[in-house]
Amino acid sequence: xxTKPDNxxxxxxxxxxxxxxxxxxxLAVVLVDIEGREVSESINFTDFCLRIRQHPDLYARCKNSDxxxxxxxxxxxxxxxxxxxxxLIDFSIPLEIxxxxxxxxxxxxxxxxxxxxxxxxxxxxxxxxxxxxxxxxYEKIKEVDYGKLFAAADLLKTLVDDSIKKxxxxxxxxxxxxxxxLFHSRxxxxxxxxxxxxxVKYIESHYFEDIRLEDVADHVFLSTHYFSKLFKxxxxxxxxxxxxxxxxxxxxxxxxxSDWSISRIAHNLGYSCSSYFCKVFRNSYGMTPQDFRxxxxxxxx
Numbered sequence: 185x186x187t188k189p190d191n192x193x194x195x196x197x198x199x200x201x202x203x204x205x206x207x208x209x210x211l212a213v214v215l216v217d218i219e220g221r222e223v224s225e226s227i228n229f230t231d232f233c234l235r236i237r238q239h240p241d242l243y244a245r246c247k248n249s250d251x252x253x254x255x256x257x258x259x260x261x262x263x264x265x266x267x268x269x270x271x272l273i274d275f276s277i278p279l280e281i282x283x284x285x286x287x288x289x290x291x292x293x294x295x296x297x298x299x300x301x302x303x304x305x306x307x308x309x310x311x312x313x314x315x316x317x318x319x320x321x322y323e324k325i326k327e328v329d330y331g332k333l334f335a336a337a338d339l340l341k342t343l344v345d346d347s348i349k350k351x352x353x354x355x356x357x358x359x360x361x362x363x364x365x366l367f368h369s370r371x372x373x374x375x376x377x378x379x380x381x382x383x384v385k386y387i388e389s390h391y392f393e394d395i396r397l398e399d400v401a402d403h404v405f406l407s408t409h410y411f412s413k414l415f416k417x418x419x420x421x422x423x424x425x426x427x428x429x430x431x432x433x434x435x436x437x438x439x440x441x442s443d444w445s446i447s448r449i450a451h452n453l454g455y456s457c458s459s460y461f462c463k464v465f466r467n468s469y470g471m472t473p474q475d476f477r478x479x480x481x482x483x484x485x
Contacts, residue, residue: 198347199224202289205343209336210326212293215279216250217286230293232321236270242312245269252305252442254278254288259392259452263337266305268292270312272325274305275337277344285389289344291337294328306443379404380418383411391430392453397423432468435461439477446473 198215206213206227215224237243249268253276257264265275274292278285312318383404387395400423401411416422421429431453438449450461465473 198344201343201347203227205291205336205340211291211328211336213289213291216254216288216290223287228293230321230325232270232318232325233272233293235318235321236312239312242270245306245309248441248443249274249305250276250288250290252444253290255438255442255452256305257288258285263341265334265337267308269306269309270322271308271310273328273333275333277337277341279344279348289340291340292333293325294333295322295325296328296330296333377414377418379406379411380415383415384419387427387430391427392434394454395427428464429468431455432465435465435473436476439473440480449473 202213202215202224205211210228212226212228212230212233213224214222214226214229217223233246236246246269249266253264253266253268253274256266257276258278258280261278261280263275263277265273268274272292273294273296274290277289277291279287279289383400386400386403397412398408401408404411406414412423415426419426435449435453438444438452442449444452446462447458450458453461455461455464462472465471465476469476471479
């Protein structure tokens with residue numbers, strides 16, 4: 185039996201839920217894995233979004249919006265409703281199995297009136313309005329009630345969570361499977377002590393929260409003192425150092441794949457002071473976060 189979480193993403197159950205939800209609400213829906221690859225049919229996609237995808241620059245911004253929305257959803261463990269780069273409203277629902285992020289449901293492509301207080305996941309770029317065909321397609325998109333969109337997001341989250349629970353008897357996480365997330369470390373913990381392996385996986389899924397040594401020790405049912413000694417013995421560095429390493433790896437991904445400000449990235453990673461975050465980043469990589477982002481932009485150019 186294949187035990188990888190990919191089984192759930194490819195299962196008929198989750199895909200049937202998404203198809204029925206899309207057909208009943210008229211919203212666009214697609215399932216993606218943690219690398220952002222679409223693993224389901226693109227259901228109810230608007231002509232506007234399909235045409236956007238034909239433009240490499242605009243499509244790249246679509247994918248960045250999806251990545252950022254997915255990160256916010258996984259950080260809060262709940263649906264994230266946001267305005268995409270083109271001004272449409274989307275929401276992202278995290279798919280988590282045994283505490284591991286395995287993918288996202290992306291839904292929306294809707295026009296909404298009076299979306300007051302809704303975050304722009306990326307700066308809205310209206311350059312596409314210079315394209316007459318895109319403008320025509322945009323005007324064809326039906327407007328959705330703001331409150332109903334939020335209700336739809338909560339409903340889909342409930343349906344998805346129920347589907348995951350039903351699959352738990354069939355989907356088993358293999359400890360040797362390396363969860364490769366855009367925002368998690370790619371290092372495997374398979375050679376560590378079982379308790380430390382569990383701790384490492386917990387840290388990689390929660391490093392952007394206010395995570396403490398005591399919390400993780402409780403999670404693996406060890407005393408704080410013993411856990412601290414065992415962790416350093418197995419990992420080679422202390423708990424706080426390791427958490428900071430994971431946060432900095434996450435910072436590099438956010439700097440590369442989002443347009444978020446340095447202060448917002450620092451906040452999302454659990455740093456109360458952006459200047460301290462910049463200091464830690466520079467001490468580790470020999471450059472400031474802004475310099476790192478500029479170097480990535482230069483490479484892409």
